[in-house]
Amino acid sequence: MTSCSALKPLSARAGSALKGRVRVPGDKSMSHRALIIGALAVGETRIDGLLEGEDVLNTAKAMRALGAAVERTGPGAWSVRGVGVGGLAEPAGALDFGNSGTGCRLVMGAVAGCPITATFDGDASLRKRPMRRIVDPLEKIGARVRAAAEGGRLPLTLEGARDPMPIVYRTPVASAQIKSAALLAGLAAPGVTTVIEAEASRDHTELMLRHFGADITIEAEGAHGRRISLTGQPELCGAPVAVPADPSSAAFPLVAALIVPGSDITLADVMTNPLRTGLFTTLREMGADIRETGSRGDAGEPMAEFRVRASHLTGVEVPPERAPAMIDEYIVLAVAAAYARGTTVMRGLQELRVKESDRLAATAAMLSANGVEVGISGDDLIVHGKGIVPGGGIVETHMDHRLAMSALVMGLASQRPVGVDDTSFIATSFPDFVPMMRGLGAELS
Numbered sequence: 223m224t225s226c227s228a229l230k231p232l233s234a235r236a237g238s239a240l241k242g243r244v245r246v247p248g249d250k251s252m253s254h255r256a257l258i259i260g261a262l263a264v265g266e267t268r269i270d271g272l273l274e275g276e277d278v279l280n281t282a283k284a285m286r287a288l289g290a291a292v293e294r295t296g297p298g299a300w301s302v303r304g305v306g307v308g309g310l311a312e313p314a315g316a317l318d319f320g321n322s323g324t325g326c327r328l329v330m331g332a333v334a335g336c337p338i339t340a341t342f343d344g345d346a347s348l349r350k351r352p353m354r355r356i357v358d359p360l361e362k363i364g365a366r367v368r369a370a371a372e373g374g375r376l377p378l379t380l381e382g383a384r385d386p387m388p389i390v391y392r393t394p395v396a397s398a399q400i401k402s403a404a405l406l407a408g409l410a411a412p413g414v415t416t417v418i419e420a421e422a423s424r425d426h427t428e429l430m431l432r433h434f435g436a437d438i439t440i441e442a443e444g445a446h447g448r449r450i451s452l453t454g455q456p457e458l459c460g461a462p463v464a465v466p467a468d469p470s471s472a473a474f475p476l477v478a479a480l481i482v483p484g485s486d487i488t489l490a491d492v493m494t495n496p497l498r499t500g501l502f503t504t505l506r507e508m509g510a511d512i513r514e515t516g517s518r519g520d521a522g523e524p525m526a527e528f529r530v531r532a533s534h535l536t537g538v539e540v541p542p543e544r545a546p547a548m549i550d551e552y553i554v555l556a557v558a559a560a561y562a563r564g565t566t567v568m569r570g571l572q573e574l575r576v577k578e579s580d581r582l583a584a585t586a587a588m589l590s591a592n593g594v595e596v597g598i599s600g601d602d603l604i605v606h607g608k609g610i611v612p613g614g615g616i617v618e619t620h621m622d623h624r625l626a627m628s629a630l631v632m633g634l635a636s637q638r639p640v641g642v643d644d645t646s647f648i649a650t651s652f653p654d655f656v657p658m659m660r661g662l663g664a665e666l667s
């Protein structure tokens with residue numbers, strides 16, 4: 223298990239307008255998938271723009287421990303030589319995923335289709351998160367849990383299937399992690415594995431598997447859902463992957479530019495997969511001045527450049543069906559809502575309770591510690607924006623990178639500084655966050 227590092231507190235205060243052009247690091251979801259799918263392919267996968275944050279580096283280590291040759295060849299440039307579908311080797315020791323639910327759960331899927339046993343572990347935050355929802359479809363495919371902590375949590379030992387069976391699986395919640403684990407396990411099964419989701423979640427696994435040569439069909443299911451069918455035992459061939467900038471990381475400088483008066487920034491190469499852009503839609507509805515200045519595509523994923531200028535925001539109601547397309551962005555949206563005038567109601571946020579922290583409770587605590595009127599009603603978060611944030615509070619970040627970054631963004635326009643108890647977990651997804659924000663003019667000390 224990862225040891226707790228020393229706390230690194232930091233404060234943000236209001237200063238001059240933010241200006242400049244930045245490219246935030248590579249998309250975390252795509253980075254994990256490029257390493258995992260590359261490890262299941264035959265031949266070499268060259269990855270450019272990989273996010274070199276702790277979460278992804280733990281996945282790289284895990285794939286190496288499972289038999290793939292994974293090498294860093296330059297900044298953000300990685301080479302993976304895979305072992306082929308079903309060919310992962312039994313690791314010598316436990317696989318430690320640190321803070322990363324995505325890395326852990328997707329690799330569980332990959333291991334479940336191979337005749338090997340592996341132990342999965344992580345830090346104190348990951349040890350609290352539910353794993354039963356991932357193991358359920360994997361057991362149907364033929365994998366077995368040999369040991370787990372209370373409630374089926376980590377550390378967990380999984381024995382992969384000797385004869386994986388194709389399944390038809392309806393995900394109980396809209397979760398790309400559950401869907402992806404089932405599809406990655408289904409790769410090794412003969413016949414067609416089908417995953418049905420009532421609400422579409424991010425589809426990077428599907429798009430990347432297709433890019434590597436898998437036969438995968440995606441059909442609409444009901445009003446907002448999808449039916450994904452994967453033909454098992456494909457020959458996946460190593461393929462180049464260029465990882466665009468992560469829209470979930472771009473969200474932090476973007477909201478900062480909207481709330482700091484006079485700001486005008488440009489965000490380069492941001493991935494614009496429609497299953498990730500719920501925050502942009504919501505902020506535009508609130509009156510945000512966000513312009514797309516150039517769009518192009520690469521390896522099945524679209525991207526664009528965004529110019530963002532400080533804006534007067536108004537409260538809105540965010541429908542529950544938008545949650546999967548902005549599930550990681552609610553904390554920073556709540557910051558934007560605090561600076562808006564009027565009430566913002568964010569509906570259907572039950573999944574926020576099982577992220578790196580209980581983000582529903584922690585977001586409300588972050589706002590109220592800084593003088594913002596906020597409430598939780600069932601699974602909804604309600605923020606009463608007054609156009610100004612008093613600040614002056616210290617935010618508890620609960621080992622959650624996005625809470626730390628959101629709180630610091632909030633402090634860039636508040637009447638008094640906002641402090642966070644710990645910034646060390648920012649390194650899991652956005653290692654250069656502090657210097658990049660300072661480069662735009664942010665006062666962080």
Ligand code: S3P
Nearest residue numbers: 251324396397398399400549550
């Ligand atoms: C992710 C899926 C989301 C998201 C996470 C990354 C992925 O989780 O919160 O940060 O890469 O598949 P769920 O699928 O569990 O909602």
